[in-house]
Amino acid sequence: MRDRGPGARGQGKDEVRRKPRFPWPLASGLWPLLFLLALPLQAQERIKDLASVGGVRGNALVGYGLVVGLDGSGDRTSQSPFTVQSLRNMLNELGVTVPPNVNPQLKNVAAVAIHAELPPFAKPGQTIDVTVSSIANAVSLRGGTLLMAPLKGADGQVYAIAQGSLVVGGFGAQGRDGSRVSVNVPSVGRIPNGATVEREVGGGFGGDGELTLNLNRADFTTVSRMVAALDARFGAGTARAVDGVTVAVRAPYDPAARIGFLAQLENVELTPGAAPAKVIVNSRTGTVVMGAQVKVLPAAIAHGSLSVTITESMDVSQPAPFGRGATVVAPRSDVAIDQDGSRMFRFAGGTSLDEIVRAVNAVGAAPGDLIAILEALKQAGALRAELEVI
Structure with a gap:
């Protein structure tokens, strides 16, 4: 048998098996994709920040x-x-x-x-x-x-x-x-x-074998995800949904064990459901707040401002010399109507919040004009959001 010598090292079976299954350029190209897949799609929040324990209140x-x-x-x-x-x-x-x-x-x-x-x-x-x-x-x-x-x-x-x-x-x-x-x-x-x-207020913290978690804002999606997160953390059957606000959780009877259980429970993280599409309009201050879920169907809008100016003045009627007339003061009103030229702008289908703000800023609409535009869009059925006027 001929010796391969030092120059032929690395060509045996063992050396071949130690080669990577994928070439390095291909493997390095997968790293960004794997990193993006590992990132959460939405920020997670603790149960402590989303709900309160039933019976624990001021x-x-x-x-x-x-x-x-x-x-x-x-x-x-x-x-x-x-x-x-x-x-x-x-x-x-x-x-x-x-x-x-x-x-x-x-x-x-x-x-x-x-x-x-x-x-x-x-x-x-x-x-x-x-x-x-x-x-x-x-x-x-x-x-x-x-x-x-x-x-x-x-x-x-x-x-x-x-x-x-x-x-x-x-x-x-x-x-x-x-x-x-x-x-x-x-x-x-x-x-x-x-x-x-001077006096202690009795609470419903202890007693039965269940605790209730009440969401700060009613949301069926958040309730469903909270039940899934608690079951994944403490075992299947730990939590059950009662309604769109309340989640019932099995808890130890012993007060000390219950405190420790709650300390772990309130730090469980989950992704809450997205807020509903809503537009809040304060007609007194002209404040308009739109949520990120607000969408607009295809619509064309032309909005102009109409201003009416009324000026009051007094005219003096002086009679001719040696005339028998009397000096008379008569009021006069001058009415001027000015209508600014309006520009039409178009919303494409599925317009996002950023595009709505950009389009409104482009035409220079004031808060009062924006309120009128939103109300008209709602009446036309193009605003896919709940319009709440306070």
Whole structure:
């Protein structure tokens, strides 16, 4: 047998088997395609951002109180008698009796409404932020202090007690002649950690073997994809769709295990369904908002503006010299009508949002004109979107 020698190395069977199945140029050409296929078609979102757990919610609290210590910017008691009445009741509770024939004229006290939100799972002793708003004619609450005031829920029970110094972002100044300068709103303030929770609100977090997830926006596609994502993560049969908003999920009975289960569940990612095609029109401000799914069928549009100008003037009729006539003043109205030349533009079938904006900007349509165009397209059946006027 003849030796192939060192120069013939790499020509044996073993060397042939180690060759790549595809040439390198072909393999390198597949990399961009594989990379594009690996990219998600739409950004995924966490269940935490799409839905809330049933029974885990806040509760609104409201109360009434007095803010004292104002620098002459409080209520004018002659126009807000309830402020004096509240002050009398508070002083009586503290053992101070105000004679009935005495009407205090105070400028450093203001009657206020207090509101806050009791977060879920809040326990007695915890603190929450409160917002204080003047309900009478107080000019400013800057520098004031809220006296102890109970905060009640919808059931009439007291759930928190508010008290503390106000933080007011606005500033106001008033002169003796009635002139006034105001920056922001000085009649509203906040008290960080200004209320102490006194009563716990029971929730429906524990108990049965199912948890409910309520979508922030009803969407059947998102519900279906959420069920599929939860089944893929925790096993088949874990979730079931109840309706277009609610998904029921099997969960452990033990509270500690349920907390751990929810910690994993809320971080599951999925691709939500696309938002419906909708156009929002605010007729008061001229604001128009169009969603990305808005489409327009083939349509040709011509829109022009018509302006009517009316000018009022007075004509004086002077009689001739030595005449017996009298000077007469007669009104005269000049009416001018101006119609700007309109340009016609065409929407092709399936026009996207970018093309709609580009076409409208090309003709220089104002927001009011755009509202009229959209309403006409809807009436003609060419606008494939829900038109909502607010």
